[in-house]
Amino acid sequence: MTTKLYQFSCFYLNLIALNFLWLIGCLLGGILFGIAPASVSLFSIYKEQDLSLFQSPLVLSKAFFQNYYREFKQANLLSGMISLLGLFLWFDYQLVITQRDIFSLVIKYLLIVVIYFSVIALLMFIPIYLHFDLPKVRYFLQTYIFVLTSPIELFLLTLMLGGMYVTVMYVPLWILPIYISGQVVLISKIMDRRFLQLQIFTKNGQ
Numbered sequence: 001m002t003t004k005l006y007q008f009s010c011f012y013l014n015l016i017a018l019n020f021l022w023l024i025g026c027l028l029g030g031i032l033f034g035i036a037p038a039s040v041s042l043f044s045i046y047k048e049q050d051l052s053l054f055q056s057p058l059v060l061s062k063a064f065f066q067n068y069y070r071e072f073k074q075a076n077l078l079s080g081m082i083s084l085l086g087l088f089l090w091f092d093y094q095l096v097i098t099q100r101d102i103f104s105l106v107i108k109y110l111l112i113v114v115i116y117f118s119v120i121a122l123l124m125f126i127p128i129y130l131h132f133d134l135p136k137v138r139y140f141l142q143t144y145i146f147v148l149t150s151p152i153e154l155f156l157l158t159l160m161l162g163g164m165y166v167t168v169m170y171v172p173l174w175i176l177p178i179y180i181s182g183q184v185v186l187i188s189k190i191m192d193r194r195f196l197q198l199q200i201f202t203k204n205g206q
Contacts, residue, residue, distance in 0.1 A: 007052040014051040014060065015178040015185070018042055021064045022180050029072070036079035041067035042184045043126045051185075078129065078136060082122065085140075089115055121147050123157050127191035146194065156190045 025038030044067040049055055089111065096108045121143045128143050147154060164183065167175055175182070 010054045011052050012178065014049075014055050015181040017055075017057050017060050018045060018051075018064070018181040018184075019178055021061060025064070025068050028068075029076075033072075033076050036075035037068050037072040039184075040071045040075045040126055040129070041065075042181060043130055043188060044071075046184055046188050047130065078125075078139065081136070081140070082125070085118070089118060117144070117147050119161070120154055120157050123160075123187055124153070124191060127188060127195075131191075131195055150194050153190050153194050157187070160186050160190075 022038045022042050025041060026034040028034050029037060041064050045060065045063055048063060049060070093108070093111050093115065096104050096111060099105075121140075124146050125139065125143050128146060129139055132139070132142060134142060160183070167179065
């Protein structure tokens with residue numbers, strides 16, 4: 001019992017530190033150019049460090065900023081491509097909702113489905129980026145393939161989105177210091193499950 005409590009305390013404190021580092025990383029990039037590398041770095045730290053053990057803030061900071069500066073250019077380039085895709089979908093949706101004919105109504109609901117899948121794809125994107133070594137455009141294709149072929153992960157990430165809303169609206173403030181880093185843990189665990197399934201499937205297919 002004491003060991004479990006210690007591990008939970010270490011885990012929670014490490015998440016607070018990572019949440020704080022993420023905020024610093026966002027500010028260093030002027031927010032606009034800081035969010036993507038800070039988020040990639042956060043996912044990387046989760047993969048590299050055992051957060052159930054106490055990690056010195058200096059160790060976490062060093063690892064975070066090493067990943068941050070190494071991924072700064074690539075992460076922002078991919079983030080720009082994602083933003084362009086998002087703007088394209090948003091403008092299409094704004095155009096369609098002004099129309100009243102049956103064809104536009106069908107397109108509107110199709111766009112809603114595409115936007116929903118794209119939001120889930122966004123949550124999956126960084127774990128896929130860190131797991132696979134692919135050409136830039138292939139990351140987008142691979143992410144949408146994961147969305148369409150991973151119904152359990154799709155369901156779990158949808159639940160997580162609902163949980164994010166409930167957390168902000170109703171849950172006590174003690175959760176908020178780990179709001180971003182906690183989401184990274186949940187997304188990583190969901191995606192690691194899928195990666196393990198693929199690894200087993202690949203081995204069995206050989």
